[in-house]
Amino acid sequence: MGVGIQVxxxxxxxxxxxxxxxxxxxxxxxxxxxxxxxxGCGKSTFxxxxxxxxxxxxxxRATGLVKMGDVDIYKDASPVEIRRRIGMVFQRPNPFPTMxxxxxxxxxxxxxxxxxxxxxxETCERSLKAAALWEEVKDDLKKKSGASLSGGQxxxxxxxxxxxxxPEVLLMDEPASALDPVSTSKIEDLxxxxxxxYTIVIVTHNMQQAARVAENTxxxxxxxxxxxxxxxxxxxxxxxxxxxxxxxxxxx
Amino acid sequence: xxxxxMTTNSESNPSEPRSTVRALDVPLPSAPVTTGPAMADLPxxxxxxxLSSRGSGKIADQAFAGLMLTCALSIFAIVIFIATxxxxxxxxxxxxxxxxxxxxxxxxxxxGDFGALPFIYGTLATSFLALLMAVPLALGVAxxxxxxxxxxxxxxxxxxxxxxxxxxxxxxxxxxxxxxxxMMRDSLGPFLVKTLGWTGFFExxxxxxxxxxxxxxxxxMILPIISSLTRDIMNAVPNSQRExxxxxGATRWEMIRVGVLRNSRIxxxxxxxxxxxxxxxxxxxxxxVIGNHAEINKSLFAPGYTLASVIANEFSEATGxxxxxxxIEIGLALFLVTIVVNTIARLLVWAVTRGAPAxxx
Numbered sequence: 061m062g063v064g065i066q067v068x069x070x071x072x073x074x075x076x077x078x079x080x081x082x083x084x085x086x087x088x089x090x091x092x093x094x095x096x097x098x099x100g101c102g103k104s105t106f107x108x109x110x111x112x113x114x115x116x117x118x119x120x121r122a123t124g125l126v127k128m129g130d131v132d133i134y135k136d137a138s139p140v141e142i143r144r145r146i147g148m149v150f151q152r153p154n155p156f157p158t159m160x161x162x163x164x165x166x167x168x169x170x171x172x173x174x175x176x177x178x179x180x181x182e183t184c185e186r187s188l189k190a191a192a193l194w195e196e197v198k199d200d201l202k203k204k205s206g207a208s209l210s211g212g213q214x215x216x217x218x219x220x221x222x223x224x225x226x227p228e229v230l231l232m233d234e235p236a237s238a239l240d241p242v243s244t245s246k247i248e249d250l251x252x253x254x255x256x257x258y259t260i261v262i263v264t265h266n267m268q269q270a271a272r273v274a275e276n277t278x279x280x281x282x283x284x285x286x287x288x289x290x291x292x293x294x295x296x297x298x299x300x301x302x303x304x305x306x307x308x309x310x311x312x
Numbered sequence: 313x314x315x316x317x318m319t320t321n322s323e324s325n326p327s328e329p330r331s332t333v334r335a336l337d338v339p340l341p342s343a344p345v346t347t348g349p350a351m352a353d354l355p356x357x358x359x360x361x362x363l364s365s366r367g368s369g370k371i372a373d374q375a376f377a378g379l380m381l382t383c384a385l386s387i388f389a390i391v392i393f394i395a396t397x398x399x400x401x402x403x404x405x406x407x408x409x410x411x412x413x414x415x416x417x418x419x420x421x422x423x424g425d426f427g428a429l430p431f432i433y434g435t436l437a438t439s440f441l442a443l444l445m446a447v448p449l450a451l452g453v454a455x456x457x458x459x460x461x462x463x464x465x466x467x468x469x470x471x472x473x474x475x476x477x478x479x480x481x482x483x484x485x486x487x488x489x490x491x492x493x494x495m496m497r498d499s500l501g502p503f504l505v506k507t508l509g510w511t512g513f514f515e516x517x518x519x520x521x522x523x524x525x526x527x528x529x530x531x532x533m534i535l536p537i538i539s540s541l542t543r544d545i546m547n548a549v550p551n552s553q554r555e556x557x558x559x560x561g562a563t564r565w566e567m568i569r570v571g572v573l574r575n576s577r578i579x580x581x582x583x584x585x586x587x588x589x590x591x592x593x594x595x596x597x598x599x600x601v602i603g604n605h606a607e608i609n610k611s612l613f614a615p616g617y618t619l620a621s622v623i624a625n626e627f628s629e630a631t632g633x634x635x636x637x638x639x640i641e642i643g644l645a646l647f648l649v650t651i652v653v654n655t656i657a658r659l660l661v662w663a664v665t666r667g668a669p670a671x672x673x
Contacts, residue, residue, distance in 0.1 A: 111559065113555060113559060116554075140562070140563050142561075143559055147559065147560075148555075150555065150559075154550075154553060154556040156553070156556065156557075156570070156571075158574050158575055159574075167557075168561065171557070171562050171566050218556070222559070225560060
């Protein structure tokens with residue numbers, strides 16, 4: 061089961077650039093939440109603050125409260141513990157090129173010292189099935205490298221890798237932006253199925269995508285969250301003029 | 313609109329391209345109305361005139377390719393040339409000793425009996441010992457520089473490592489004679505006997521000069537090459553790989569192991585090979601501290617001799633044709649050792665990485 065995320069007064073900086081300004085939002089458990097907005101508005105920084113990837117950049121800094129369930133992720137836990145519970149899928153597929161498909165999927169478990177072959181095998185199959193990749197790769201799990209797959213397959217492999225560690229929250233930073241329409245629709249179907257078990261936060265440039273997969277949508281502009289509401293409300297009757305302008309394509 | 317412009321410009325018959333556009337079912341404004349007058353108003357474009365006046369560059373391209381091919385082939389020519397000269401000049405010794413030259417331990421200029429085995433042993437033993445010491449250290453330096461080092465320290469440490477590589481080997485030799493040799497004799501040697509004496513590698517008289525001292529100086533000499541190459545390779549690992557590992561909940565060390573070291577392992581082997589190449593051929597510093605005694609001894613305190621050292625030491629005083637020829641055959645042996653070691657290393661890499669691609673996407 062997923063867990064909700066409560067964000068209060070979140071501020072983030074890259075060097076002297078104030079990338080996120082005072083974000084307050086509640087991301088509900090077991091729902092898909094889409095984040096939309098023009099390039100450079102802070103969507104990616106926001107999701108990277110949720111699993112503390114933001115601070116891996118030496119010039120980056122963040123303040124504020126982010127609570128995952130009851131855990132204040134910046135006070136009560138180390139980034140390593142947080143990232144074990146919050147999976148992430150990146151914009152560009154980044155499978156491990158020196159590992160087989162199998163090793164890619166179970167890499168998170170192996171990292172954490174999991175050695176039970178039977179459980180690893182089961183997890184690999186379950187994750188690849190959940191990521192809708194099983195049928196395409198089941199015959200050469202250990203023969204082929206993760207990098208030998210096509211772009212869309214690589215991205216689904218990365219989703220399988222994130223799912224294998226059974227996270228409570230899954231962050232997806234424009235997971236389909238580098239993919240063709242067929243792969244994109246596969247990944248959207250996937251998100252639709254996964255959200256019953258995980259809390260999903262998806263950054264996207266594609267507003268149809270947000271409308272298709274997410275119950276809630278947040279609109280970012282210049283480092284601020286302009287509006288956060290149910291996807292239906294955002295796309296049919298937004299409160300803010302700027303949201304309406306963006307949705308209708310008048311700018312951005 | 314832009315599509316119609318392009319087609320009407322490139323084709324002499326405007327009706328034909330327009331029909332293909334229609335076939336694509338793209339709603340386009342009728343071409344003559346919009347493009348016709350607009351095109352006529354424009355002055356002739358100087359850029360287009362310039363570009364169309366340039367040739368295809370076919371001849372220059374072919375000449376360039378030919379020149380590059382010559383450069384590449386010159387490598388083959390040099391290798392074959394060196395090997396031929398070595399074989400021709402060592403004919404005398406090749407005839408006299410045959411293959412036995414590589415397995416015989418004799419080195420007796422007086423009676424004219426020569427064998428290369430002690431030198432091959434000395435070269436291989438010192439080089440591999442040097443690798444054993446230098447590789448972990450170099451990897452540590454590279455990992456620290458790329459992954460852990462505060463930005464402020466990065467430039468000075470990099471500069472110092474590269475400075476180490478620029479010191480001439482005779483200076484290393486001098487330093488070894490005046491610092492390393494007494495240290496080995498008085499403190500390091502006795503310490504090794506006490507702690508690792510049971511292995512049998514530290515027996516017999518310890519005069520400070522010998523295989524171990526030579527290996528240490530070699531290790532110091534190849535350290536900067538291996539570490540700076542490894543650093544460049546690790547820097548080239550895309551950040552997305554590091555993030556992929558971190559996002560799975562990896563600690564910093566796990567991130568370095570899985571995200572960085574694993575992805576750069578082939579490059580690291582290449583860097584180690586270059587270091588080994590230098591160790592195998594290094595002459596001056598080794599000659600100054602290895603003891604120069606043609607003998608195979610298990611103890612690392614014992615004096616030894618390397619292929620390169622014996623050539624440097626005895627070439628100028630080689631009397632007699634067979635003696636000279638034997639020294640040249642030693643050169644041939646060094647050539648062969650280098651080739652064999654490199655081949656084995658490549659086979660190793662191939663065996664380890666079979667099935668997995670070499671590069672990070």
